[in-house]
Amino acid sequence: MNLLDQFGPPVLPPGLEPLRAEVRDFLAKWGATYPAEKRALSWMGFDPDFSRALGAKGWLGLSIPKEYGGHDASPFERFVVNEELLAAGAPVTAHWIADRQSAPLLLRHGTPPQKQRFLPAICAGEMYFCIGMSEPASGSDLASVRTKAERQGDGAWLLNGRKVWTTNADRCQAMIALVRTDAASERHDGLSQFLVDLALPGVMIRPIKDLSGHEHFNEVTFEDVRLDADALIGVEGEGWAQATSELAFERSGPERFLSAMTLFRCLVAAVGPEPDARQAFEIGRLAAWLVALRSMSISVTAQLAAGHDPVWAASCVKDIGTGYEQDTVEVAMRLIDSLPPGAKTATTRRVLAIVQSMAPSFSLRGGTREILRGILARGLGVR
Template sequence: MNDPFALRTIPPEDEALRAPVRAFLAEALKGVPPAVRARSWLGFDADFSRQLAAHGWLGLTLPRAYGGGGRSPFARFVLVEELLAAGAPVSAHWIADRQSGPLIARYGTEEQKAFYLPRICTAEAFFCIGMSEPNAGSDLASVRTRAERTASGWRLSGRKIWTTNAPHSHFMIALVRTSGAPEDRHRGLSQLIVDLSLPGVHIAPIHDLTGDAHFSEVTFDDVELPESALIGTEGAGWEQVTAELAFERSGPERIYSSIVLLEEWAHALREASRTTHTPVGESERRTLGAFVTELATLRAMSVAVTGALANGGSPATQAALVKDLGTSFEQSVPTLIGDALGAHPQQAVARELADTLDYVTKIAPSYSLRGGTREILRGMIARGLGLR
């Protein structure tokens, strides 16, 4: 298929997953206020993740031999779309299910697959990502965290930052330098699985504007790791992490971060129209229509990237484009809804909507940081198009 964003249809067998997931979520999230549901993929709830696992909904794309569902990426797309649309707390299992598990399944040894994958599928092993570093920003090729070979494995030293859920995670997959110097860029990078309970691992939470502490700085002081900590081939870390980022950037999570707020605003417009018997204003209709149109386009692009993954591809450029455009959309939602409400200062705003808008407005700036800044993404897109 020449067009990387050609329209794709979710197969019926995967679409059939939507109804039972939606029914489960309606019961599981009954009475949860929208300001809480708006946290969704930053909402940590290990018990909820275990409930998903009990239904067989974790590790949907992982091999059946290791406890997974053995299904296509389209099945996971349907599941994730329903989870985010409902505002489910998915953070506990999120990274392991989305990228750590598939990375291990693709590059890991038989021993690694047999140990980690079943635990991911039962919500017994939570992972975090060790990519970004202080003074490196989104320039992953300049990482300085180093793993030196020892008689029994590796000795790890350095720091990682903006690490989501590090205090709650059991393991980290870290991009580190196993040879050469930062000036060597892509050469000499490898990926290691780090048991975060080991001596020498120090985790310092970072509080954000909302008062939460999803991010952390993680320091490694001569952490001793076994030889089996290495994933894939030593020195092939850049190729592997690029494949991992395609998993991270391509899914519906990059377009639905503000969806609970958008739905709450649409509900408020319907309620106001019903109680006052006056139609929704022209300005609000145009804004809502623009949201729906853009969201539909982004969803079609995300489904197309999922199709590329289902065909065994690694659509890094397309995933970066979806992430960049999706982030801009997600950040526009609280801004434009705030403007729409501010245009009618005499009208009362429901507490549920006000609280949700307050949270999303505060957290939205982070959307263009997590998963790669838009400047880095646009550089990747330009290279992918042969423009630089």
């Protein structure tokens, strides 16, 4: 597929509006007393009860087959549900990683017992996963991971090493970890993925407090953690290919440009229906950028629906999207003193403070800007 063709026609299939209306009605009832300050956390808000409620509505595991507790829906239906959740600032992070990438990965590469054990619980909003990729000395350079799993005589594995920046590891039941299974290998070779029960002996989790005071980042240490033979996901030594296909799910969704949506909505509400020239210019520019990003994300969703691995296009969405999110903060900072006094402006100030503290992470999580642009350069043949 030509790279430019990866962003063509960004049109959602017909028939999705009843679903969108149902989700909006659910969110309107749920969010009547949910303050903007909590909505500002966007998809980092953690609420297991809310995740289970979504599971009960059938809005998790939408594209997972019914035999595993899913709903055999298209990626487009999942896009609509998630777009509405993110636009509302709903607290989705408990189930987010499991639903977004762990479930599709297991569906594609997992064994029948793995699918039967984990997928129904993910679809019910009752089992939460974290990602074990980055390490203290191997952040953006993912191919240099040193955490290792050594096969034992009985077929089991012994896991040793450390993962860091592991979102919600302290509140998840399982991790999908990328580790080295061939001690003599280098870079992309000799890597494999494993299912790690975080309650196993030898697993130590240390929360890391960030600038906003939250502790969703974690450092996870493995000391002689014994994994059963069936903890291996897919094919031994194929972990790099599996992980990079998983990243297409992580980098292409609406969460890559809607993290600052609550701030944008508060800003628009505070400005009101009669903006001055500067306010109209800044908000209009953000709105146009948002429309373009949404179109790009829908195009990537179409590729996923067609069975492609849109790594290049997903990297585009993530790179441009996080730039948009961070620029939303910059625009709000430039306009905040021009807003009329009142409750809406006071709320905007509080929301700005929250999103501003998180904004540096937008271009780090899910792949740094430098890594993404390297992928884009290789795809364009200029590197």
